[in-house]
Amino acid sequence: MTAYLHHLPGRLRVRSCALRRNDSKARTAREHLAGQAGVLSVETNVTTGSLLVRYDTDRIDAQRILQALGSLGIVRHPSAAQRPAPRSELAQVTEGLVDRFASKLVETVIERSAVALVAALI
Known part of the structure; x- marks a missing residue:
C-alpha cells in the first residue's frame, strides 16, 4: 500500500495510494497524528497522496x-515499509x-577532449 517512504530524523514523508484523492482519509490521518505527543506538524496533499510529518525525535x-x-x-x-525491497538478479546485472x-x-x-586540446595547441 505504501508507494514511497522517505525519512530523516524529525521528518517523515509517506506517499500512499490510500491518501490519493481521499480528503476524508487525509483529514483523519492529520487529526490522528496531530494528537500524538511529539508530532509538531502534519501536512497532506491528496493530489499526490503525500503525507509529511515533522516530529520531535526526543518524544516520538x-x-x-x-x-x-x-x-x-x-x-x-x-516495519516492512522501512526495509528496502531486495533487488532482483536482473536489476543487479543491469545496474552493473x-x-x-x-x-x-x-x-x-575525456580522451577525445584531451586529443582536441592537444590538436588546438599545435
Missing part, C-alpha cells in the same frame, strides 16, 4: 508514527552494465 520516533498510520490503513506493514557504460562514456569523452 518514526516507527510509532508508522504504526499509527498502519492502524489507519495508510501503510500496510510499517549501466555503471560500466557510464564509466566508458566518461573515459571516451
Whole structure:
C-alpha cells in the first residue's frame, strides 16, 4: 500500500495510494497524528497522496508514527515499509552494465577532449 517512504530524523514523508484523492482519509490521518505527543506538524496533499510529518525525535520516533498510520490503513506493514525491497538478479546485472557504460562514456569523452586540446595547441 505504501508507494514511497522517505525519512530523516524529525521528518517523515509517506506517499500512499490510500491518501490519493481521499480528503476524508487525509483529514483523519492529520487529526490522528496531530494528537500524538511529539508530532509538531502534519501536512497532506491528496493530489499526490503525500503525507509529511515533522516530529520531535526526543518524544516520538518514526516507527510509532508508522504504526499509527498502519492502524489507519495508510501503510500496510510499517516495519516492512522501512526495509528496502531486495533487488532482483536482473536489476543487479543491469545496474552493473549501466555503471560500466557510464564509466566508458566518461573515459571516451575525456580522451577525445584531451586529443582536441592537444590538436588546438599545435
